[in-house]
Amino acid sequence: MSASAPDDSLAGVLASVASAAATRFRGRNLMIRTRGTVHAVMWAPWMGGWELPAPACHVGVFGWVVDDLHPTADPVTCKLCLRGNGGAGARAGAQQLALDLDTAGAGAEPVTPPTSSSG
DSSP, rough: OTSSOOSSSSHHHHHHHHHHHHHHHTTTTTEETTOEEOOOEEEEEOGOEEEEEEEOOOOOGGGGGGGEEEEEEEEOOHHHHSSSSOOOTTEETTTOOOOOOOOOOOOOOOOOOOOOOOO
16 A cells, blocks of 8 residues: 555544544534534544544434534534533543442452463
8 A cells, every 4th residue: 555545444534534523623613414503512532532523512413423513613502512511622521520430349359350371
C-alpha cells in the first residue's frame, strides 16, 4: 500500500469519520436534522476508542447517524443544554462519579483470577 492510498481498514474508516466530525464541529454547536433546536456539543465515546460530537443534554441521536448532526454557529437554544453541566467542549463522563465496585463484602475472601501455568 502506498503512502497516498486510502486506508480502507475498519480502523482507518473509523479514524476518518471521527476526524471529519472533529473538524466540522470544532468551536460549533449542533442541530439534529432540521429540528431547529441548537444543542451544545460534548464528545461522546464511539467505536474503536474514537469520540464523536453529541448533544450535551444527552438527547438521543438514533443510530449515531453522523450525517444527521449539523454544525452551527447559532447560539444554544436547548433548555437542557443551557442549564446542564455539559456546554461546548465538555467531555462525556467528566462529571461522572466513581462507583465502589468492591463486591467481596465485609469478611469475605476476595476472588482471584486463575494464573497461567505455561512456561
